[in-house]
Amino acid sequence: MTRSIPGIEDAQTLAQAIVDTIHEPLLVLDANFVVLGASRSFYEIFQVAPRQTMGRLLYDLGDGQWNIPALRVLLETIIPEHTAMDGFEVEHDFPSLGQRTMLLNARMVVYETSPNSTILLAFTDITARRVIEREKEDLLERTEELLNQKQVLLQEMQHRVANSLQIIASILMLKARAVTSEEIRFHLKDAHQRVLSVAQVQSHLHASGGVDKIEVGVYLTKLCASLGASMIGEDQPIDLRVTADHGMIGSDKAVSIGLIVTELVINAIKYAFPTPTANARIAVTFVSDEDDWSLSVFDNGVGKVGETAPGLVGGLGTVIVQALVKQLDARMIVDGVGGMRVAISRIRAPKLDKAA
Incomplete structure (x- = not known):
């Protein structure tokens, strides 16, 4: 069984205590956007006094620092149609705080016994979060750029190594054909085949676009095909x-x-x-x-x-x-x-x- 608050003054006291307890800045506005109440954190963060806030039009607060086009759109267009809005992001240069990114949550409260309505407007400063996110994005872009540069260098290295191995293999084969000693020819041909086997994996790595892991079956198939074509x-x-x-x-x-x-x-x-x-x-x-x-x-x-x-x-x-x-x-x-x-x-x- 619920118990009602005895008097309207007690209800107002409780409501103000609840508002002051909220960590994030909070404003209570009437239907004409005049400030009916503000949380203690609002006064502290935006460095304004109650006498400069209570009973004043929101857009006039702080020499017009809240006269923000995006905020007007939220209060005058979105809220009347939807009665609630979460995560409305506003970026503004506040005189006392500097450039800030605010996340606004708004609720329209409609009363059963009164034609009047009230708007609750809460602010969350996400400036630091957005800065970190942008730094992460910049870091990710730089990392991707470095990885791309690394990939280009690796591909160039693979290409040069493969070419060098092919040149060495060709020289060994030319020498094998030129010598008269069967024993020396035998060893030169052996060396030729070994160089070709290394060149084959370099070629496969270059074709697969990576150097970390390769599929062994494909590699061995190509290697044995090359050996068979040259020796059988x-x-x-x-x-x-x-x-x-x-x-x-x-x-x-x-x-x-x-x-x-x-x-x-x-x-x-x-x-x-x-x-x-x-x-x-x-x-x-x-x-x-x-x-x-x-x-x-x-x-x-x-x-x-x-x-x-x-x-x-x-x-x-x-x-x-x-x-x-x-x-x-x-x-x-x-x-x-x-x-x-x-x-x-x-x-x-x-x-x-x-x-x-």
Whole structure:
């Protein structure tokens, strides 16, 4: 059961106490925009006295500082039609405060027992908020500009690196054709293929428009296609295929994996099929699960001969592969039965449950 306030004076006292308690500046206006009441915070913030405020037209307060066109639109047009308005933003240069951005909330109070109406007008100073927002916008614009500049520089760097690698590969091939020593020619061609493998990932990074992560399957497919086109001859056709999921990996790790695949595929092409073999094939498989991944290169060639895997033990390629596997924090297993399979995997150790 609600209790009414005994007298009108008590009601006015309570109303004024409520107004003074509000932290934000608040004005109470009549239908003609004359000030009927003001909160204590209004006097403090706008540095005016009650005698300069009470009973005066809002637009005349503070030598006309509230005679703002946007405020007139709010009070004279919007409020009569909608009786309420929240978040009406006004920017004005107040003599005592300087340039300020105010958020206005207005309510028209209509009484059941009186034809008169009252307007409640509350102010929130959001100047500091708007300054911070503009600073954030400026910072974001500058950050985007710097990122764009960085991207342009990275693309230019990638382009130059790719061109340099292509030049080095061409020089190595020219030297390989010019020398008379078969051993030197062999090593120069090996170096040529290794440079091409690095150039391939640079080319893929440039095409993908980024340097953070690339899709391994697409990269390995392009890499193996390039290796097959340059190394598989008509006298021994080899079906070289790549099977991979859509896993993404950092470009630095992609370079290492690409070099490993290059070494193993070159090794298989050179040594797996010493005599013409029907249905010769090399299969490259990559599977990933977040940070875990596994890579295998399999051929259905001669496999191990005695205790030795042709081309895989003791050569420079082996040293390179082993070093790259260690760099990737992975492990390698070689199986030379029924062909040659080299499996490389990186599996994280499962986290132990502390509560167990």
